[in-house]
């Protein structure tokens with residue numbers, strides 16, 4: 284297990300002392316590009332470990348992302364874990380999108396990839412002696428924080444806003460979190476940061492604006508997605524990784540994970556990354572060469588509420604530029620179409636935001652950015668049960684059948700177009 288030695292700016296590489304959590308980089312904030320900090324270690328993560336044997340240990344080990352603790356700031360034995368990670372990587376050649384694989388993060392304990400973030404953050408919160416956990420989240424991050432706080436035996440306050448998806452808020456409440464709604468999204472930061480400063484609440488999510496990203500220790504958890512993908516492909520990484528992106532925590536974490544494997548010589552190149560977003564903020568910054576992604580206000584909310592922020596982050600931009608990647612803005616019609624397609628064709632039901640990568644890949648294959656022979660991995664970040672509303676309107680209503688077989692066959696034909704022929 285490597286020991287954290289500094290918190291380093293993702294943009295300018297300025298080093299700051301290890302702390303319980305992080306504000307942003309003061310130097311980059313003055314330069315108009317507020318940036319997140321990431322964990323640096325005394326020794327390179329994974330250093331001295333043999334490539335193939337690394338994750339396998341003698342004796343019983345629950346399956347989780349903590350089999351990679353040689354790359355993480357906490358030992359598996361001390362982690363707050365619910366068995367997160369080790370998710371399937373599924374081939375989906377039938378979607379018409381070429382050589383495509385889905386990393387299905389909906390199989391995590393709270394049914395989203397945020398469990399890797401929450402497990403990393405809560406493990407360090409426990410180590411730092413935190414007494415209260417605080418998260419501002421419209422959904423998945425709050426649900427994960429609530430579950431992992433429950434496991435750690437710590438009280439958890441989650442700030443949501445009026446209009447966030449019902450099942451997600453219910454999930455937070457079920458795990459015993461103290462859920463608080465605010466009328467204006469910006470009030471979440473104001474209240475959370477006041478609690479962090481006044482009472483030492485431990486933030487697992489962004490807690491001030493402009494948002495730079497989440498808790499750096501939590502983000503370390505996302506590196507394990509890269510390790511799992513690289514291992515599954517026998518250390519021959521895919522050409523592209525495509526993610527639904529809001530603040531770019533997973534984007535940065537996955538990229539960092541691949542970079543670490545390259546530094547160790549376990550892989551010889553890092554995939555290119557695509558941010559599938561709804562705002563178009565990162566796409567604008569990539570085209571315009573901006574230091575800070577612009578705020579792109581929308582007239583109407585997207586059905587992909589989990590990635591609904593109107594402004595991208597510097598950490599996302601860094602990954603896209605350094606990996607020679609791309610950003611693609613996707614709209615509701617494409618999202619709805621891909622949710623229905625994945626569910627009906629592949630038996631996978633993702634949340635609306637989680638299908639943004641498929642719409643992005645479709646576009647980038649068509650315009651030649653992603654070449655015909657290149658392999659893509661799409662990160663399917665959360666289950667459709669989290670926010671079922673958007674798909675319901677796109678599905679036929681189940682008919683009520685009162686009679687016998689004749690009435691049944693006619694109802695099947697009317698409602699679903701089904702006919703034995």
Ligand SMILES: Cc1ncc(COP(=O)(O)O)c(C=O)c1O
Nearest residue numbers: 423529530531532533589664665
């Ligand atoms: C389902 C889902 N997908 C994607 C994202 C984007 O995450 P990130 O902030 O890591 O870009 C979120 C949360 O913000 C989410 O809940």
Ligand SMILES: [Zn+2]
Nearest residue numbers: 292295308311
């Ligand atoms: Zn900086």
